[in-house]
Structures are given as structure tokens and as C-alpha cells.
Amino acid sequence: MESNNQSKHEEQLFPTYKRWNITFKSASGSTITDQSGKTYIDLMAGISVVNLGHGHPAVLKAVEQQLHEGWHASNFFHYEGQQQTAELLTAHSCGDLVFFANSGAEANEGAIKLARKHTGRKKIISFLQSFHGRTFGSMAATGQDSIHKGFGPMLEGFEYVPYNDVKALENAVDEETAAVIVEPVQGEGGVIPGEHTFLQAVEEAAKKAGALLICDEIQTGLGRTGAFFAHEHSGLNPDIITAAKALGNGIPTGAVIGKAHLKEAFGPGSHGTTFGGNPLAMAAAQATLRTLIEEDWSSKAADKGEALLKELKEKLSSLNKVKDIRGKGMMIGIELTEPAAETIIKLQEKGVLAIAAGPNVLRLLPPLTIEWETLMKGVHAIEETLKNK
Ligand SMILES: Cc1ncc(COP(=O)(O)O)c(C=O)c1O
Incomplete structure (x- = not known):
């Protein structure tokens, strides 16, 4: 998959990144759309970059x-x-x-x-x-x-x-x-x-x-x-x-x-x-x-982050694959008992983007502006992915 991507699109790029099989097309608010038209909920914000959402x-x-x-x-x-x-x-x-x-x-x-x-x-x-x-x-x-x-x-x-x-x-x-x-x-x-x-x-x-x-x-x-x-x-x-x-x-x-x-x-x-x-x-x-x-996004991130952490703990703590859930505000790590890479790919199949931090931690860095309902769809996808493995 990854080597296909490399050979198809990136023969002239140094292969410094293990890229996903997703080609960016556009982004708006808390979503990213790929070349095939598939839309993803963005729980990574370009690695804590688009804190105000895409195209603010x-x-x-x-x-x-x-x-x-x-x-x-x-x-x-x-x-x-x-x-x-x-x-x-x-x-x-x-x-x-x-x-x-x-x-x-x-x-x-x-x-x-x-x-x-x-x-x-x-x-x-x-x-x-x-x-x-x-x-x-x-x-x-x-x-x-x-x-x-x-x-x-x-x-x-x-x-x-x-x-x-x-x-x-x-x-x-x-x-x-x-x-x-x-x-x-x-x-x-x-x-x-x-x-x-x-x-x-x-x-x-x-x-x-x-x-x-x-x-x-x-x-x-x-x-x-x-x-x-x-x-x-x-x-x-x-x-x-x-x-x-x-x-x-x-x-x-x-x-x-x-x-x-x-x-x-x-x-x-x-x-x-x-x-x-x-x-x-x-x-x-x-x-x-x-x-x-x-607009005091720091306070909003504190409140939303606290509610998100609570939600994640309620839904995921009892799952076998979950070792720890921690974080501060809208910067959250879900430590798994196995490498996070496979979960990340499964989440992408469900239309959700997250990244790893170290080998075993699934990292969530959503735009601070993400709507609660969208965030909860992401949480639901994480729950389903970790449950069904
Ligand atoms: C804490 C920290 N410091 C420095 C950097 C490097 O930033 P950049 O990739 O913009 O050079 C990063 C990037 O992930 C980071 O997380």
C-alpha cells in the first residue's frame, strides 16, 4: 500500500516519511477531504497546527x-x-x-x-x-x-x-x-x-x-x-x-x-x-x-478537553487493549498494549484521523474549535476500533 503510494506519486521525493495511503485534496473546519472525495474527521490538526480549524x-x-x-x-x-x-x-x-x-x-x-x-x-x-x-x-x-x-x-x-x-x-x-x-x-x-x-x-x-x-x-x-x-x-x-x-x-x-x-x-x-x-x-x-x-480558546480547550478525557475514560478504560488514558486540555494520549499504527489505519477506514506518539500511544490533537458532536463521532470510531480487535 505504502510502496504503491510511493511509486505512484513520489518518485522524486526523498522517502523521509512513511506516508499514509491518503492524498490530501482540501480541508475545512475539522475535516479533511482526500482525492477520492472521502471526508475524514480531523483529530490531529496537522500535528497541533490548525488549532482554530482549517481555513479559519x-x-x-x-x-x-x-x-x-x-x-x-x-x-x-x-x-x-x-x-x-x-x-x-x-x-x-x-x-x-x-x-x-x-x-x-x-x-x-x-x-x-x-x-x-x-x-x-x-x-x-x-x-x-x-x-x-x-x-x-x-x-x-x-x-x-x-x-x-x-x-x-x-x-x-x-x-x-x-x-x-x-x-x-x-x-x-x-x-x-x-x-x-x-x-x-x-x-x-x-x-x-x-x-x-x-x-x-x-x-x-x-x-x-x-x-x-x-x-x-x-x-x-x-x-x-x-x-x-x-x-x-x-x-x-x-x-x-x-x-x-x-x-x-x-x-x-x-x-x-x-x-x-x-x-x-x-x-x-x-x-x-x-x-x-x-x-x-x-x-x-x-x-x-x-x-x-x-475568543478565549484556551479556556474552551480546558473545558472541552476535560469533558473529552472523561468521555474517553468512560468508554475505553475497560478495554483490553487500553493501558492508560492521559493528557492535558485537547492534547490526549491513549496508551495501548500494542503498536498504535494498526489502530490508526483502521480509524482512517472509518474516516477518522489520529496519530501516534511513540510506538504505542494513540495521540489526539483535534482543532480546539471542533464541534462536540463531531468529536464524539471520532470517539465512537475509536471505541469501535479498539473493541473489535
Ligand atoms: C515539542 C516540539 N518541539 C519542536 C518541534 C519541531 O518543530 P518543527 O517540525 O516545526 O521544526 C516539534 C515538532 O513536532 C515539537 O513537537
């Missing part, structure tokens, strides 16, 4: 308008959109200054550079099973051997400690540490929420050692977990927050959001990008942020 009218209007006004000039120019987007991000986070990038990996790359430059230290602590991206810095920060394999030598200075293990963390952070980078909920690693006491200990250990705390909010940020940024659940005050994915609701963009005291480390000529923060991306980001904030 406010984002569409802003991008359309910007297309008519010009979409690139370079960062030699003042771009009003960058300033306005940065105002929104800093007004709704503990950060003061923003650098715009094009993706999550690039945002983390910028954060790692900023931490090293500011502290003059080399060591970066991250966590086992973490995921921070595929570029050299973000890949080195990623605590998964399988992601590093074949690309060595890795960038020097990265150490990995077990997630949710306060003792191991405290032993690792010292006066040579530039930063600790942490996902408040590990996404790719299996939807593992960070315990409040652990996340607070991460902040405390970093601050005590004079190291920076970087919260990677690329998957968890912008309403996904029921807070604007997930670290807010634990009352953290990070030095740097990285965001991407949902920031442009599908138009590629990323951001490094840092404290004012880091300003000098990122002076003229220190870091840069051709595309980052271009007017098209900023039009999308501004419309996305305004909608998320003005």
Missing part, C-alpha cells in the same frame, strides 16, 4: 489581504506586523522580546544559541524521550537515540536526564549549565504530562545554577493544553519560550520569546533569518493570536 475565516482574510499588499521584503525593513505580533505574544506570556523564525526547530535553534551566548556556558540539559526538532541543535537537544542515528557526531554539550525525575535533574544541573530545555507535556515522546513538582524543580534548579529555563511550547502552546502556554499550569516563569506550529494556524512561522535581560546577547548581526517574520506569516500569526485570545 479570520486567518484566511488576513492572509488574503496581505497577499495583495506584498509578502516579502527582508528583515532590513521594519515590518509593522512583527511588532504587532510581538506585542500580542509578550502581552500574553512572561516574555518581553521576540525573534521570529520559520519553524519549531528553528525557534529551538535560536533559543539554544541565545542561552549559550547569554551565559557563556556550553551545557544544555534536556530530557529522555523529548523532541525538539531535526536541525543540528534541536536534534542534539532531542533525547531520542533513534533521531540521532547516522547523523553523528552530535553537537557537543547536551545531556539527557529522565523526565519527571527530580533527583536526576538536580544532579545534572550545575554551574556549567547554560539552559534546561523542557516540554511541559512531552508530545512525540508519548503525551506525558510533566508533574507540577518536577517542572517547578526544573525552574528552581536552573535558576539556582544561573542557567536559563527554556520551555518548548511548540506543540503545547497557544491554547492546546487549556492554557495559553502549558507551563502556566505549573506557575513557571521561563527565561525563554519557543512557539511555532499553531502560531500561524498552518502558515509556517515560529518564535523565540525571551526575557528583557537577554537583549544584549541577540544584538545586531548575532542571529538572523531571511524569511522569519515575513508579512504573510505575521498576518496569519496576528489573526490567529487575536482569535485565540479574544
Whole structure:
């Protein structure tokens, strides 16, 4: 199936992805339609990207308008959109200054550079099973051997400690540490929420050692977990927050959001990008942020997520194949006793899209805007699929 797909459509593409046997045609709201006309309920939102749903009218209007006004000039120019987007991000986070990038990996790359430059230290602590991206810095920060394999030598200075293990963390952070980078909920690693006491200990250990705390909010940020940024659940005050994915609701963009005291480390000529923060991306980001904030999608995601988790627990907990159901807001993992890949294909046959997180976890990241009735159709399909196996 997969090799047919590859040979039929993708002879000129590097086969970096194990693609499904679905060819995208169009998307609207909480559904995706394929080339054959089959429509799917989207419980993955392009991997936590279209938090406002596909083709959200406010984002569409802003991008359309910007297309008519010009979409690139370079960062030699003042771009009003960058300033306005940065105002929104800093007004709704503990950060003061923003650098715009094009993706999550690039945002983390910028954060790692900023931490090293500011502290003059080399060591970066991250966590086992973490995921921070595929570029050299973000890949080195990623605590998964399988992601590093074949690309060595890795960038020097990265150490990995077990997630949710306060003792191991405290032993690792010292006066040579530039930063600790942490996902408040590990996404790719299996939807593992960070315990409040652990996340607070991460902040405390970093601050005590004079190291920076970087919260990677690329998957968890912008309403996904029921807070604007997930670290807010634990009352953290990070030095740097990285965001991407949902920031442009599908138009590629990323951001490094840092404290004012880091300003000098990122002076003229220190870091840069051709595309980052271009007017098209900023039009999308501004419309996305305004909608998320003005319509309070964080609170709505908290309520909907809680109801969804309850529903899933009621329907699935007793099934043999289900080991655990966990998550935060609209970021939910259903841990199975077997690989999730087969369930994902069976769900597609029923017209429902979900993804895996690690080998055994079925991950749900629906658009925050999904209607309850549609969501419940998805839940029903999951129940039927797991029951009948
Ligand atoms: C927590 C986290 N950090 C970083 C990234 C990398 O983002 P991108 O794929 O936009 O480079 C991801 C992507 O899945 C992510 O989930």
C-alpha cells in the first residue's frame, strides 16, 4: 500500500516519511477531504497546527489581504506586523522580546544559541524521550537515540536526564549549565504530562545554577493544553519560550520569546533569518493570536478537553487493549498494549484521523474549535476500533 503510494506519486521525493495511503485534496473546519472525495474527521490538526480549524475565516482574510499588499521584503525593513505580533505574544506570556523564525526547530535553534551566548556556558540539559526538532541543535537537544542515528557526531554539550525525575535533574544541573530545555507535556515522546513538582524543580534548579529555563511550547502552546502556554499550569516563569506550529494556524512561522535581560546577547548581526517574520506569516500569526485570545480558546480547550478525557475514560478504560488514558486540555494520549499504527489505519477506514506518539500511544490533537458532536463521532470510531480487535 505504502510502496504503491510511493511509486505512484513520489518518485522524486526523498522517502523521509512513511506516508499514509491518503492524498490530501482540501480541508475545512475539522475535516479533511482526500482525492477520492472521502471526508475524514480531523483529530490531529496537522500535528497541533490548525488549532482554530482549517481555513479559519479570520486567518484566511488576513492572509488574503496581505497577499495583495506584498509578502516579502527582508528583515532590513521594519515590518509593522512583527511588532504587532510581538506585542500580542509578550502581552500574553512572561516574555518581553521576540525573534521570529520559520519553524519549531528553528525557534529551538535560536533559543539554544541565545542561552549559550547569554551565559557563556556550553551545557544544555534536556530530557529522555523529548523532541525538539531535526536541525543540528534541536536534534542534539532531542533525547531520542533513534533521531540521532547516522547523523553523528552530535553537537557537543547536551545531556539527557529522565523526565519527571527530580533527583536526576538536580544532579545534572550545575554551574556549567547554560539552559534546561523542557516540554511541559512531552508530545512525540508519548503525551506525558510533566508533574507540577518536577517542572517547578526544573525552574528552581536552573535558576539556582544561573542557567536559563527554556520551555518548548511548540506543540503545547497557544491554547492546546487549556492554557495559553502549558507551563502556566505549573506557575513557571521561563527565561525563554519557543512557539511555532499553531502560531500561524498552518502558515509556517515560529518564535523565540525571551526575557528583557537577554537583549544584549541577540544584538545586531548575532542571529538572523531571511524569511522569519515575513508579512504573510505575521498576518496569519496576528489573526490567529487575536482569535485565540479574544475568543478565549484556551479556556474552551480546558473545558472541552476535560469533558473529552472523561468521555474517553468512560468508554475505553475497560478495554483490553487500553493501558492508560492521559493528557492535558485537547492534547490526549491513549496508551495501548500494542503498536498504535494498526489502530490508526483502521480509524482512517472509518474516516477518522489520529496519530501516534511513540510506538504505542494513540495521540489526539483535534482543532480546539471542533464541534462536540463531531468529536464524539471520532470517539465512537475509536471505541469501535479498539473493541473489535
Ligand atoms: C515539542 C516540539 N518541539 C519542536 C518541534 C519541531 O518543530 P518543527 O517540525 O516545526 O521544526 C516539534 C515538532 O513536532 C515539537 O513537537
